[in-house]
Amino acid sequence: MPDFGAAHWYPQGPMRSGKPSPAGRFVQCQGCKKTLFATDFEANFKVCPYCSHHHRLNWSERIAYTFDEDSFQEMDADLVSSDPLAFPDYKPKHDAARSKTGMEDSVACGIARLIDMPVSVAVSDFHFMGGSMGSVAGEKVTRTLERGCDMRCPVIIFCASGGARMQEGLVSLMQMAKTTAAVERCRSHGIPYISVFTDPTMAGVLASYASVADVILAEPKALVGFAGARVSKQAQVVKAPDDFQQAEWVLRSGMLDRIVERRDMRSTLGELVRMLGAHLRQGAAVVA
Amino acid sequence: MAKSWREWMKELLHLEELITQMRATAARETDSHKAEELSQQIEAFEGRRKNIIKLIFSRLGAWEEVLLARADPRPYTLDYVNAIFTDFLELEGDRRFGTDHAIVAGPANLEGQPVMIVGHQKGRNLNERTFRNFAMAKPEGYRKAIRMFSMAERFRLPVVTFIDTPAADPGVESESRGISEAIAASMLSMFELTVPVVSVVIGEGGSGGAIGIAAANTVLMQEHAIYSVIPPEGCAAILWRDASKGNQAAAALKLTAKSALEMGLIDRILPEPEGGAYANPLEAAETVRAAITGSLQELSKMSPVKLKEHRYAKFRSMGVFSS
Numbered sequence: 001m002p003d004f005g006a007a008h009w010y011p012q013g014p015m016r017s018g019k020p021s022p023a024g025r026f027v028q029c030q031g032c033k034k035t036l037f038a039t040d041f042e043a044n045f046k047v048c049p050y051c052s053h054h055h056r057l058n059w060s061e062r063i064a065y066t067f068d069e070d071s072f073q074e075m076d077a078d079l080v081s082s083d084p085l086a087f088p089d090y091k092p093k094h095d096a097a098r099s100k101t102g103m104e105d106s107v108a109c110g111i112a113r114l115i116d117m118p119v120s121v122a123v124s125d126f127h128f129m130g131g132s133m134g135s136v137a138g139e140k141v142t143r144t145l146e147r148g149c150d151m152r153c154p155v156i157i158f159c160a161s162g163g164a165r166m167q168e169g170l171v172s173l174m175q176m177a178k179t180t181a182a183v184e185r186c187r188s189h190g191i192p193y194i195s196v197f198t199d200p201t202m203a204g205v206l207a208s209y210a211s212v213a214d215v216i217l218a219e220p221k222a223l224v225g226f227a228g229a230r231v232s233k234q235a236q237v238v239k240a241p242d243d244f245q246q247a248e249w250v251l252r253s254g255m256l257d258r259i260v261e262r263r264d265m266r267s268t269l270g271e272l273v274r275m276l277g278a279h280l281r282q283g284a285a286v287v288a
Numbered sequence: 289m290a291k292s293w294r295e296w297m298k299e300l301l302h303l304e305e306l307i308t309q310m311r312a313t314a315a316r317e318t319d320s321h322k323a324e325e326l327s328q329q330i331e332a333f334e335g336r337r338k339n340i341i342k343l344i345f346s347r348l349g350a351w352e353e354v355l356l357a358r359a360d361p362r363p364y365t366l367d368y369v370n371a372i373f374t375d376f377l378e379l380e381g382d383r384r385f386g387t388d389h390a391i392v393a394g395p396a397n398l399e400g401q402p403v404m405i406v407g408h409q410k411g412r413n414l415n416e417r418t419f420r421n422f423a424m425a426k427p428e429g430y431r432k433a434i435r436m437f438s439m440a441e442r443f444r445l446p447v448v449t450f451i452d453t454p455a456a457d458p459g460v461e462s463e464s465r466g467i468s469e470a471i472a473a474s475m476l477s478m479f480e481l482t483v484p485v486v487s488v489v490i491g492e493g494g495s496g497g498a499i500g501i502a503a504a505n506t507v508l509m510q511e512h513a514i515y516s517v518i519p520p521e522g523c524a525a526i527l528w529r530d531a532s533k534g535n536q537a538a539a540a541l542k543l544t545a546k547s548a549l550e551m552g553l554i555d556r557i558l559p560e561p562e563g564g565a566y567a568n569p570l571e572a573a574e575t576v577r578a579a580i581t582g583s584l585q586e587l588s589k590m591s592p593v594k595l596k597e598h599r600y601a602k603f604r605s606m607g608v609f610s611s
Contacts, residue, residue, distance in 0.1 A: 227458030
């Protein structure tokens, strides 16, 4: 009997650094349920070679798959959420998420290089309390956007979130305004900001910084929506299409710019940063 | 746990109806002795009514605040607009898709000075509620708001917004037209403004639907309004898989004006008349008027650039964490 693991087992080191998987390990694709060799699966960026299902990544895999090797410098890693509402069961849930993921909260941020160009980066990790945005996630996203302004480099944010974190109540809601204000700052400073919707990008995150990026990319079939599908379908007699709230449907609705397969994400982001951020890099002045 | 304001206030409403009926009978009474007797009874009932109100309002929990914020006789945006402003001229179009009656908007005069108004609008009966979509705005509503904000910027009009929505519209159509983008873009356009912006939470400050038009320099909140990241029923459904535990969730979410002020997320609580804003709408409106006027006066001392920075700094500072 082979050792079947969930395809998103956790924690897992970055693959591009060449770390071998435990020998003889198989995984089952969460899309088509086929059995895959773990090594093949990881060499393919955790995308199923048969059905092309994009499995969820943790933040360090995302960084490793996207940015120049070892170029990421994490910042603000020491920010820790307090429990402003003394909300029932928040502390134990938060502690469990911390020990499960090794993160302090749902977002990791810092600076990195993308095809040798500097970028300010934030990645949210769905494995940490559903990637929800409380004070710490809001602060990190805001700092990431501000860092783009200060360092005069493009900003890239990978979204993966169920929305605002209800355990921090109104403080979480205010993170929507705070992060959106920081996007406005990027705009007025001429800093390109690219957001990437990964599975899932929902509610309070979608209705704030995620949706007002200059360019919005999405991974195939990522779930993207304001309300849970059940609520949406209940709320109206209009029949929802089969791929309602899937990236492909969102693209048809005009709410994002491109669907990009994981293996092409790095090059696509690179092209965007190269072209939209040309005015920020040294030497651009010569052309002007 | 009462599910609605009407259910909770059943006995009081019954008593009030009784008093009204007795008054009508007393007015018809020709026998002066009997009329005297009736009026004494009415007075006794009135006293009882006042005592009940005092008792109710002396021990309000978070859930009672939710019911009060949703109470259907509570003054809505247009009630305040009519009481406080003159010459309100509603402008409807979003120039993109349609009009949305869940958000009303347009210029009006406040003590002779033109301002731009944007606010959620609820309905009082079934027809009105349907027309207003229960104050759940669609993308069109937020895009109309964006138009008003940008006009306010061009023509140097201070902005006043009224917040009273259970949530933004979650339907399939709203989703397809980008309700999330519309909310975010509306907030973003508020952060671009270099004119004073004041928001007043007058009823339900329902999550994204509320903050979409509440990115203001000064945020005021009525005593019995609520402001929350998620409706308490929704929170209970997620946490305890039981939407009927809304009262517990309401307490946990700390969604009252008092808590919002303690956490530094709003600037001021506007006291309501005894028995709530609906007990004396004009008095409530006067408090709101004075607070808006005072806030705008304060803000008008700031330069345009400073106003924008002030708004940024205000929201920038929100968040509780340690490092």
